[in-house]
Amino acid sequence: MTESTLLVTRPRPQCAAWLARLTELGVDAKALPLIEILPARDAGPVLAAWAALQAVDLAVFVSPNAVEQFFAHAQGAVWPAHTLAACVGPGSAQALAAHGVPAPQIVQPAVDAASLDSEHLWEQLAPRRDWAGARVLLLRGDGGREWLAERLMAAGAHIEAITVYHRTPPRFSAAEQDLLAAVQADPLRFVWLFSSAEAVAHLQAQGLSLAGQRAIATHGRIAEAARAAGFAPVVLTRPAPEAVTQALKGL
Numbered sequence: 001m002t003e004s005t006l007l008v009t010r011p012r013p014q015c016a017a018w019l020a021r022l023t024e025l026g027v028d029a030k031a032l033p034l035i036e037i038l039p040a041r042d043a044g045p046v047l048a049a050w051a052a053l054q055a056v057d058l059a060v061f062v063s064p065n066a067v068e069q070f071f072a073h074a075q076g077a078v079w080p081a082h083t084l085a086a087c088v089g090p091g092s093a094q095a096l097a098a099h100g101v102p103a104p105q106i107v108q109p110a111v112d113a114a115s116l117d118s119e120h121l122w123e124q125l126a127p128r129r130d131w132a133g134a135r136v137l138l139l140r141g142d143g144g145r146e147w148l149a150e151r152l153m154a155a156g157a158h159i160e161a162i163t164v165y166h167r168t169p170p171r172f173s174a175a176e177q178d179l180l181a182a183v184q185a186d187p188l189r190f191v192w193l194f195s196s197a198e199a200v201a202h203l204q205a206q207g208l209s210l211a212g213q214r215a216i217a218t219h220g221r222i223a224e225a226a227r228a229a230g231f232a233p234v235v236l237t238r239p240a241p242e243a244v245t246q247a248l249k250g251l
Contacts, residue, residue: 034199062140067095118148132156197225
């Protein structure tokens with residue numbers, strides 16, 4: 001299909017599943033995580049959120065990492081029958097389903113949404129109910145989904161933001177350092193896959209020459225960050241292995 005090697009920069013917990021699916025699709029892909037995920041320094045608020053979950057109307061998960069880190073503290077608890085779980089991407093939705101959240105309670109952007117983001121998630125949430133007085137948990141890392149939180153608050157909901165994990169710059173293994181050196185030696189053999197503008201920033205912080213390297217981005221804002229860092233061309237696609245494979249063929 002292509003001689004290019006795709007560099008998957010997602011956090012380490014998501015890389016394995018992506019590499020497995022991309023391999024099935026015939027893509028030569030390697031993991032080069034640009035964001036490290038660490039548990040919340042204080043688990044107290046997460047445990048308190050689980051204890052009060054029966055009174056929560058909606059829990060918004062900013063990423064698959066938020067799902068995994070939140071459910072790591074479930075301690076056998078069952079997801080309440082009336083609590084909605086919202087997310088923006090299929091990876092998060094799959095993680096929620098794997099942890100036992102019933103499909104009818106998972107809210108995400110429409111299958112044919114132009115992009116997977118807070119704006120298109122709100123299109124699905126807004127008509128679900130009257131949000132005045134609703135209790136909402138925003139489960140995230142160090143920030144995220146502020147726009148969605150503002151929309152919910154404007155509709156009268158009460159928002160509680162809880163840090164369930166922390167993001168840090170990458171800590172490369174020896175093998176990953178070697179891969180990074182190979183990219184610098186022959187950049188045209190590789191294509192970067194970015195699912196976060198923060199990942200782009202972390203790569204820039206390595207002090208490497210990025211001008212003219214090729215990239216695939218899964219959201220417009222991420223694509224803008226990649227272009228500003230010097231990547232060209234940058235192809236925009238949906239955050240699904242099948243869509244990424246088609247984008248790679250185009251490159």
